[in-house]
Amino acid sequence: MVRVEMLAVGKELLIGKTMNSNAFWIGRRLAKMGSMIKEITTVDDDLDEIGAALLAITRRTPDFLVVVGGLGPTPDDMTLKGVARALRLRLAPSEEALRLIRAHYAARGMAEPEMTPPRKKMATLPAGSAPLKNEAGTAPGVRLVAGRTVIFCLPGVPVEMRWIFRRSVEPEIRGKVGVIYRRNVTMRLLGVPESALAPALATEVKRHPGAYIKSHPRGAAEGVSRILIDVVVAGADRDKVDQEGETIMLELKAAVAALGGTVGAVESSA
Numbered sequence: 001m002v003r004v005e006m007l008a009v010g011k012e013l014l015i016g017k018t019m020n021s022n023a024f025w026i027g028r029r030l031a032k033m034g035s036m037i038k039e040i041t042t043v044d045d046d047l048d049e050i051g052a053a054l055l056a057i058t059r060r061t062p063d064f065l066v067v068v069g070g071l072g073p074t075p076d077d078m079t080l081k082g083v084a085r086a087l088r089l090r091l092a093p094s095e096e097a098l099r100l101i102r103a104h105y106a107a108r109g110m111a112e113p114e115m116t117p118p119r120k121k122m123a124t125l126p127a128g129s130a131p132l133k134n135e136a137g138t139a140p141g142v143r144l145v146a147g148r149t150v151i152f153c154l155p156g157v158p159v160e161m162r163w164i165f166r167r168s169v170e171p172e173i174r175g176k177v178g179v180i181y182r183r184n185v186t187m188r189l190l191g192v193p194e195s196a197l198a199p200a201l202a203t204e205v206k207r208h209p210g211a212y213i214k215s216h217p218r219g220a221a222e223g224v225s226r227i228l229i230d231v232v233v234a235g236a237d238r239d240k241v242d243q244e245g246e247t248i249m250l251e252l253k254a255a256v257a258a259l260g261g262t263v264g265a266v267e268s269s270a
Helices: 021-032 047-059 079-087 095-106 117-121 158-177 194-207 238-258
Strands: 004-009 037-043 064-068 091-093 124-126 130-132 141-146 149-154 181-190 212-221 224-235 262-269
Touching: 004 021, 004 047, 021 037, 021 064, 021 158, 037 047, 047 064, 047 079, 047 149, 064 158, 079 091, 079 124, 079 141, 079 149, 091 095, 095 130, 124 141, 141 158, 149 158, 181 238, 194 212, 194 224, 194 238, 224 238, 238 262
Parallel strands: 004 037, 004 064, 064 149
Antiparallel strands: 091 124, 130 141, 141 149, 181 224, 181 262, 212 224
C-alpha cells in the first residue's frame, strides 16, 4: 500500500482550540482512493519541533507527506522555514509564487497590490520546491521532494487545504495508488455482547488480513446489546473484492447466529 503520513502544525490543535478536521477530511479522501494516513504527527508552531518531526517522518520514507498549517503571513506561520531548516535548504523568493499571490489580489480588485513583507513571506519557499495554486486563499501550497518522499505543504484553513488537495495532491497520490475497488459492508448486530463476539472477530481478521473489520458498541436497549460492525475490502480486482466482502459478511452472520444473536440490518456499497 502507498504510505501517506500527515504533519499537522499549530498550537490551536494541541490546546483544544481547534479540532483537526483536516486530518478527518484527508483520511476519508484517501480511504476512498484505496489508501490511508498511516500516521499523524501534531506539533506546536515551533521551528525545532517542526524540523524534528519532519526529519523523523522522512526517515520512515513514506511515499507522501502532507504538511498542513503554518503557511500564512503572520510570525507564527513558520512551517516552510522549519521544513527548509530540517532539509538544509535555503529559503528564497519564488517568482511563480509571487505571481500567484498577485493574481489572487487582482481577482479581488487589487490590480497592483503592494508586496508587503508579510505577502512576500508567503512567496518565500524552500529551494527546489514548486508553488501550488490556491484559488480559495492567498498563500500558495508547496510541493518538494526529500529523498523518496514527496512533501506537500498546505494551508491550515480547511477550504484552502481542500481546494489545493483536490487539484494538486490527490491526482498524484491517486496515480501512485492506481485503480482500487472497494466493498463496504455495515452490519447491525443485536443480542451479542462485544466480549462474546471478540473471538469471532479475531478469527475473521486472521482469515482476511487485508480487510478492515471493526466493531463499534452501541450500548443496550431494553437489555439487548447492539453492535455496529464495519467491513471494508479493497483491491485491484473487483470480483475478488466483492467475493471477499460477501464471504466475510456470511461468516459473521453465521458466527452471530451461533452466539444466539441476530443481524438486524446489512448495508453494502461499492
